[in-house]
Structure formats: C-alpha cells, structure tokens
Amino acid sequence: DQQVKQNSPSLSVQEGRISILNCDYTNSMFDYFLWYKKYPAEGPTFLISISSIKDKNEDGRFTVFLNKSAKHLSLHIVPSQPGDSAVYFCAASDSGYSTLTFGKGTMLLVSP
C-alpha cells in the first residue's frame, strides 16, 4: 500500500519554463511534507518543506503547494534550469517522532 505516490516517473521541460512535479498521499495523518532532490551517485538533498497549517511555501525558484482536501501537493520550479535535472522525491510524515514515507520519485530533465 503506497501512501505517497508520484505518478509521473519522468518529466521533460525546456530551460526557462515552469516545471511542475506532483505528489499524492493517502494517509490523512500526514501533516508535514518535504521535497528532496537526488543527483546520480549522491544522496538526496533537502529542497523545501511545508506544514499542513500552510498551503504554500516559497524558497527562491521553488514553491510547494499543498491541497489538504485533495491530499495533493506540487512542487513548482520557475524558471527551470538544466542544473535542476535530477530525481525529485516527495516525502511525508505525521507529528512526533515518526518516519518519513517517500514516493518513488520523478526524474526531471531540463533541456537547454
């Protein structure tokens, strides 16, 4: 039973355009969500997070939107750059000392 789903295994975008990566979750207890980026041969690196008390969080070119009623979040990258090409993982957790549940990832390719 996959509690965090990233239904698009890959996404191709042109440089300068917007990249939108989507994530759906099923566990209504999740209240904290994160995005990680992973380059080949490296561990994932934290990108941005959002708490369930918010519906939007921005950090530079990266914005995460949370729609609690739809149990959906998305990561927007504007403008996309070739260096953004990586695998993006969505992760979720509930309050307290619980675990992080990751999606399977979406590979983003930004072409010049």
Next chain:
Amino acid sequence: KAGVTQTPRYLIKTRGQQVTLSCSPISGHRSVSWYQQTPGQGLQFLFEYFSETQRNKGNFPGRFSGRQFSNSRSEMNVSTLELGDSALYLCASSWNRVQDTQYFGPGTRLTVL
C-alpha cells in the same frame, strides 16, 4: 561542518553472506535513519535510531538489523543476503526528529551475486 559519511561506498557479496554498513552522522545529530533505494520501489524506510535506541522500524524482515553507538555512529547489518537485497543503502542524520531536515550520505551500493 562535515557531512554524513558512509562506508564502504561499493560492496559486492554473494548470496548467503552477511554484510555490515557504516554511517557517521553530522556532528551533533542524534537521529540516524536508514533507507533502501531500489529502482522499482524508491526509498523505503528501514529503521531509525536515536540515542542508541531503535525508535522506529520499517517493514523489513529480521535479516535487516542495526545499532547506534554512543557517538551516534550507526551500523546496519544484513544477514543471509538474497539477490533482492541489491540496492543503494542510504543513511540520513538529523538533529532530533525525522521532521528536522535530514541530511543524507552518498550511500553504499550493495550488489549481491
């Protein structure tokens, strides 16, 4: 500040053998989590240690075990290796809770032949 280090980076074993992987967290971080990454399953949580105690455990068989030392360094052990254990094993450390930003190491690539 030094990042999370994992040793070894690559490992080749045969079925039935056992393996021990090591993780040194960022100085001051007390929580260490382990994940298995495979192409079909993404990152799957193995277990988390905090102050030498296993605080959370994922849905993996008992062949997978771990421990944490007083200096927060952690090891994970896989006994009786199976072909399906071939994966990238990632360690992540955070200050206290898993919701605190987790910093990942580069991983250990385990190949079971």
